[in-house]
Amino acid sequence: xxxxxxxxxxxxxxxxxxxxxxxxxxxxxxxxxxxxxxxxxxxxxxxxxxxxxxxxxxxxxxxxxxxxxxxxxxxxxxxxxxxxxxxxxxxxxxxxxxxxxxxxxxxxxxxxxxxxxxxxxxxxxxxxxxxxxxxxxxxxxxxxxxxxxxxxxxxxxxxxxxxxxxxxxxxxxxxxxxxxxxxxxxxxxxxxxxxxxxxxxxxxxxxxxxxxxxxxxxxxxxxxxxxxxxxxxxxxxxxxxxxxxxxxxxxxxxxxxxxxxxxxxxxxxxxxxxxxxxxxxxxxxxxxxxxxxxxxxxxxxx
Amino acid sequence: xxxxxxxxxxxxxxxxxxxxxxxxxxxxxxxxxxxxxxxxxxxxxxxxxxxxxxxxxxxxxxxxxxxxxxxxxxxxxxxxxxxxxxxxxxxxxxxxxxxxxxxxxxxxxxxxxxxxxxxxxxxxxxxxxxxxxxxxxxxxxxxxxxxxxxxxxxxxxxxxxxxxxxxxxxxxxxxxxxxxxxxxxxxxxxxxxxxxxxxxxxxxxxxxxxxxxxxxxxxxxxxxxxxxxxxxxxxxxxxxxxxxxxxxxxxxxxxxxxxxxxxxxxxxxxxxxxxxxxxxxxxxxxxxxxxxxxxxxxxxxx
Numbered sequence: 001x002x003x004x005x006x007x008x009x010x011x012x013x014x015x016x017x018x019x020x021x022x023x024x025x026x027x028x029x030x031x032x033x034x035x036x037x038x039x040x041x042x043x044x045x046x047x048x049x050x051x052x053x054x055x056x057x058x059x060x061x062x063x064x065x066x067x068x069x070x071x072x073x074x075x076x077x078x079x080x081x082x083x084x085x086x087x088x089x090x091x092x093x094x095x096x097x098x099x100x101x102x103x104x105x106x107x108x109x110x111x112x113x114x115x116x117x118x119x120x121x122x123x124x125x126x127x128x129x130x131x132x133x134x135x136x137x138x139x140x141x142x143x144x145x146x147x148x149x150x151x152x153x154x155x156x157x158x159x160x161x162x163x164x165x166x167x168x169x170x171x172x173x174x175x176x177x178x179x180x181x182x183x184x185x186x187x188x189x190x191x192x193x194x195x196x197x198x199x200x201x202x203x204x205x206x207x208x209x210x211x212x213x214x215x216x217x218x219x220x221x222x223x224x225x226x227x228x229x230x231x232x233x234x235x236x237x238x239x240x241x242x243x244x245x246x247x248x249x250x251x252x253x254x255x256x257x258x259x260x261x262x263x264x265x266x267x268x269x270x271x272x273x274x275x276x277x278x279x280x281x282x283x284x285x286x287x288x289x290x291x292x293x294x295x296x297x298x299x300x301x302x
Numbered sequence: 303x304x305x306x307x308x309x310x311x312x313x314x315x316x317x318x319x320x321x322x323x324x325x326x327x328x329x330x331x332x333x334x335x336x337x338x339x340x341x342x343x344x345x346x347x348x349x350x351x352x353x354x355x356x357x358x359x360x361x362x363x364x365x366x367x368x369x370x371x372x373x374x375x376x377x378x379x380x381x382x383x384x385x386x387x388x389x390x391x392x393x394x395x396x397x398x399x400x401x402x403x404x405x406x407x408x409x410x411x412x413x414x415x416x417x418x419x420x421x422x423x424x425x426x427x428x429x430x431x432x433x434x435x436x437x438x439x440x441x442x443x444x445x446x447x448x449x450x451x452x453x454x455x456x457x458x459x460x461x462x463x464x465x466x467x468x469x470x471x472x473x474x475x476x477x478x479x480x481x482x483x484x485x486x487x488x489x490x491x492x493x494x495x496x497x498x499x500x501x502x503x504x505x506x507x508x509x510x511x512x513x514x515x516x517x518x519x520x521x522x523x524x525x526x527x528x529x530x531x532x533x534x535x536x537x538x539x540x541x542x543x544x545x546x547x548x549x550x551x552x553x554x555x556x557x558x559x560x561x562x563x564x565x566x567x568x569x570x571x572x573x574x575x576x577x578x579x580x581x582x583x584x585x586x587x588x589x590x591x592x593x594x595x596x597x598x599x600x601x602x603x604x
Binding site: 028031032033034035036039086087090093095096113114115116118119121122123125126127129130132133134135140141142144145146148149151152153155156157158159161162163164165166168169170182186 | 330333334335336337338341388389392395397398415416417418420421423424425427428429431432434435436437442443444446447448450451453454455457458459460461463464465466467468470471472484488
């Protein structure tokens, strides 16, 4: 392992510990009628935390952060993770994908019942926005408002929820590559890209560096989904921590069904190169964690 | 009808027209995969718009508003209505109340399917926050951030979603009046009270006037639920626009089951008096619309 990778491993481990501690603190256990239980179950002790890491890496890419900016980035990272987690809870429900396994555990509705899963997801979405607008934490109002704007756009009808609606409508249909791309750009890409942009907001990054981060985020978001489709075919459920092969079972169009396995893998590598190129030309002082995260996304096994 | 009531009727009619036009504009029809259809169906052409009217009445209670403040109030009113509408969509789903009739029409999941109802609700919640943080509309950042904070708290685990969790857990159980009160304070009261407080935020109302508005909002929120329970017993489905008698059918505790019909009615009148008293002592220049709204809430027939 190179020194750069050792540093990245250490960075990841440090940041993940901060994210887990923050999530553990902010998703309170004592919500009314035990609603905290399914909320915590849905978020804690699982997940790669890719989105929080992207927020933090982007926020730190221009150099060291002040204390309020660092807190804003931690809050933004956790907020994005809550949106991601709630979408999985709702997506797993019987009326959607009807999945029983997630991160190697029974899904929330299996564990707590459908009504609790529905409410826990709803409450997680509200909590995501709550995290972005704390009172008395010295985070500038303009930053709080912009973070809310970025998250709302990424989560809503023209972002993640819209992408899921396309996904739902596409079952059993054959999509062209541009249509498939549009679906994933919204369903998964919007939140991943928004993670990078929210990090940039916390650091006050603008201009050419912001444009480069956007390009990086778009390529990364797409690569993530291509690899997801590849893994759905080649990995087993135990490695994935969720039901493997379900896209084919559900007759859903994927990059693999559209391009074939080898071409899908090659496409993911092209997107990785595009993301790295954007970083290389960004002029950012500390792009290394972002570069390593892109690498990780494409080379992951689950 | 007195002159004051004629004025109020005119005020209502003018403000409702603005709210309907704004909702119609902001819930776009061209969302991906027709997701706009269930979203619009869930919100447009129905509902009393009590929450937007409360936001607007509170915002105008200290006197005329500037243009950005008036726009903030309209956005806040619509945002609260979207949260209310999404909660009804999810609440009506088979895993919750399993209701087929709402505002005299088939519920969203009956009309569009459960998956679309779930997604439309999720997207409406995101859109609510999006409305509060528009770019380039001259609404101060501090106001945008505070509105998001108020809405997130009212909608989340310690507000509406938490109240629904208590509701869910209470089916078939007998609650004491304090427990029932706590449930409704969260389930319905939090969003009604937050409507009043968000209006105050748009107008920059603070101090004793804000405290009076909070007291008004708390009493109004509670009165609303007491009357809801009364109407569930005495009105028929056609008048209500939703299934009557469902609380008793579902073996849910209500103010009527707890206190009896006459005592519940008397309690609602006490709460109305409390709300009016708070307004009378508020020192606000224009409390009349708020007073008339409280009146309307308690004297309504559906």
